[in-house]
Amino acid sequence: MQKLPLLGISSIANLLASIKFSKYFELGKNDIIFTIFTDSAELYQTRLQEQRVLKGNYTEKQAALDWEGPLKAQKIDYFLELRYLEKKRIHNLKYYTWVEQQGKTCQEIQHQWEPDYWKETFEDNLDELDTAIEEFDALL
Structure with missing residues (x-):
């Protein structure tokens, strides 16, 4: 608790x-x-x-x-x-929080739809992610 x-x-x-x-x-x-x-x-x-x-x-x-x-x-x-179009619809709901609240661009949101985005974000940054996980685990 x-x-x-x-x-x-x-x-x-x-x-x-x-x-x-x-x-x-x-x-x-x-x-x-x-x-x-x-x-x-x-x-x-x-x-x-x-x-x-x-x-x-x-x-x-x-x-x-x-x-x-x-x-x-x-x-x-x-x-x-979800089927493909339902996934796409939910993906596009990010517009408000990403563009209007966080100042991201529509292109950045669309890039997230591509598998390469996630490879670049996660697979290509494993050392950085390991460090972040270790820092969070230290809080527990």
């Missing part, structure tokens, strides 16, 4: 999606899921304060209930195996 602030809303959504993905595809102990924790609770201090006012402090008991409920009891509801 002490490390929970490492996860923000998007990170928790990615975690839940990973659980649903593994259940949907019936993955087992020999399979690996790689997901991204894109934010931390630090970004949501106002929302956390609102929840404390409404529900009180987050307790060990509530953490145990959340572990048994929302985490362990995840099902494959609201999971959709």
